Amino acid sequence: MSRALALVVSGALALAALAAWPLASAIAQDTLPPAPYAYTQLEDPALEAKANALMHTLRCLKCQSQSIADSDAPMAGDMRHQVRSRILAGDSPDEVRAWLIERYGDYVSYSPEVSQTTWPLFVVPVLLVLAALFVLLRRLGRGRSDKIVSESSLP
């Protein structure tokens, strides 16, 4: 009997919460609608593809770690609007990225560019390739003898 009552009460609470929903979402959040291109794709599929690819590599500044393509935050929407508007106006994705980096620094782009602060990211893979070649040549080169001698393990 009490379980049925609990269900009824929770149902009533649910409906009350639902009624209060529009109010609840207005606290400490802006009330204006999203920017025009925040949730609208560009007409030209090729331009939209370029914009989409770019948006997946730009960081949402108000989120913990998401691209602006994956975030519903209003600022992410505004950034998407800027990206799409500029691509539509003829800017290249690199130019749009550069525009954002000029304002927020490297942090806003998930695609690090070669610079004073990021050079190790690009040098290390090269070093790793060299190290890999070195290890492989030493390990496999040595063994390329006609007489493969087997060694016993230490006692």
Add this chain to the structure above:
Amino acid sequence: MSTAETRSGLRLWLWVPLALFAFFAGLAGYMLTQEKPEFVKSTMVGKPLPEFTLEPAFDGLPGASSSDFEGGKPRLLNIWASWCLPCIAEAPQLEALKEQGVEIIGIAIRDRPEDVARFLERHGNPYTRIGADAISAVQLELGSSGVPETFVIGADGTIRYQHIGDIRPEHIALLKAELEKAQ
């Protein structure tokens, strides 16, 4: 290559993992003591104010544009919104700055005219002009990533300083000093 040589060559390489780990541990230990930066700073500080023109945010004051910052004296550019709770906290400090003769031009982010009017009625109006930025366009141009933020704009129209977060009483002297420097 003799076995002895290869073994001693190997011996040196065996220390590489430890060395790399020690480097990491040092870095991690150091970073644990540092405060994590919560905010993203604008990289426009030192550069000229980007051109913009904004419609008035509400009936009572004219809109804002970049030309309003040129000539005469340094001014404060305050980015705020009526739905922003810390903006309520910084309202008295903005009043204090206005009383000390500082000109404050505001940009209201994603705000309706009636909400702007209601906020100013309740918490005071320190602004000479307020522009309406419905899609955060100017906010993005400035490299600002949240509300409230305050920029010190020099008399020549260059962005001189960025203050992130609400202005607390202890920041008033700091902002005045930056305004002095920007002469």
Add this chain to the structure above:
Amino acid sequence: MIAEIGLAALWLAAALAVLQMISGAAALRAGDGSTHPLAIYARPAAIVQAVLAVLAFLMLLRAFAITDLSIKLVATNSHSMKPMIYKLTGTWGNHEGSMLLWVGVLALAGGLLAGLEKRLPERTMGATLAVQGFIALGFYAFLLFSSNPFERLPVPAAAGIGLNPLLQDIGLAIHPPTLYAGYVGLSVAFSLAMGALLTREVNPNFARAMRPWVLGAWVLLTLGITAGSYWAYYELGWGGWWFWDPVENASLMPWLAATALMHSVSVLAARDALRTWTIMLGVLAFSMSMLGTFLVRSGVLTSVHAFAVDPERGAFILALLLIYIGGAFTIFALRASAVSEGKRFAAVSREGALVFNNVMLSAILAIVLLGTLYPLLAEAFDARVSVGPPYFNPASAIFAIPMFLVMAVGPLLRWKEDKPARVQFEMLLIAALLIATLAIVALAGDYPLLPVLGLGLAAALGVAAFLPLRGRKLSRVPTAVWGMVLAHFGVAVSLLGMASEGAFTEERLAAVAPGDTVEMGDWLITLDSVAPVAGPNWTAIEARVAARLGEGEAVTLTPQARNFWSPAQATSESALLTRWNGQLYAVIGAQTPDGRWQLRVWWKPFVTFIWYGGLLIALGGVLAIVGRVQVDVKRRKAAELGEERRADLAALTPEPAE
């Protein structure tokens, strides 16, 4: 009462870890032949410790099941109105609970090792258990002094705060347990590697002992990562299955090391080669697990998955890392040169291919480590950078592509020495498949480079995986070989899914009113209606979306935008339509001012293959374990039979004449 039992069990387990450590060290010190009196306690201590740690975990589980609000952890992470399954899985949906799961698995692994492993010399076993006990001790200390899950509230809470809605999902039942079983299971490999290093017993015998543990942990880790990827994909609402997020990387790095280790230990067991590699990888794999634990719980890296941000706890874990990883690497540097070289082999040989595999996997591991830690390094110099998919994808591809190419022919090579000419036909076949696929895709349209390469490699690998079976009687192929075939095929399947999703995904984003239809490729998507619905602890706006492919029947999808009230959070519940050749992914967003609804739909061709591939890989690993057990049983039976026969023969042989 529950909390006190749990806490007491933890303290006792910690005490037993000390006993295990001392006893194991005593066994190590004893010379050959003699046994130290204390040495006998190591195994029983490990087993009882396992029982106690599991008991402690079960106590916490019970506390969450009955929503005991006098316990702080339950009050801050649970709610009496949650469905039971989420009450239970919520036990590890927080820092302290997941840490207790971590320690529980660590103790359980140690107990199983002590109970089941009888083949190793006593000294090595002692050293291994001592190391395992030593590690357990550090983490018990961390739990008891810094993250006590059984802390009581002075006044029981009236109601719980509730579990994060994103975690109220079946994924929480699968992903953490398998993941933790996987990378904490690698602790056994670590302890065995250290034991072997300390007692200079790096040989095939040791490798045979270590192999099942590595395989088991690796299978579970593969399942855990696969589950996590799928969970993020459908739960977060935008169809992303991997973002190179620091927490994701924290699980990938042990997996990369474990994959290399698994191959290496097989070579050591079969051919007595790659000794130093195996030890290094054994130490590295669990070190990556511990490193991951540090990154995820210290707050030094920004992540969407971070579930604990506490520099103080981070410092504690870092201290543990210094002792364990620093200690292990030091012992490795001092002792590994004493490990003799092992049997040699030619460059073109199965061993050679596996060395190449090891080097490539290690390089990818280094790239992932660099990219994950780089933002931290930059911050130390007051610069802020973000490193994401645009870096990780190409950088790891540099090493992954050669690795896949060698993986295609490696299993075909003979042990010790082989000639390239012998596998000419197979190599040509693989090259032909690769080039043909690349050509077809390149001609079909303008697709990004890496996905196209992925498609080519997937096609080549998919066929190459079965080539080792060529010319063999299928009924006589050992189970372990089937395991290898299946696992490699799984890699190809997964790669196909990843590449296909990357190249061919279509997306449509539109503001629609009920009754409107939008087109996306061959699909017609109609928004039928939008209505409010309610659940046990949430309310939502549910859209009914009809999806029709060309002339086909319409299928209804019901994406929801949910609002939970305790804690207050909005989530997006995606609706999926799975076909054999892909998934339709629908999400409903906010309402526009003019009353229309934001509808976002994707068609992701073959995306499910990513996770099917993962399951195949894990299944391959299971077959490998089964195969080893079969071989073991057969060997033992044969040995027994041999003994019997010798006894019979001795009984039948007439007494020698005087």
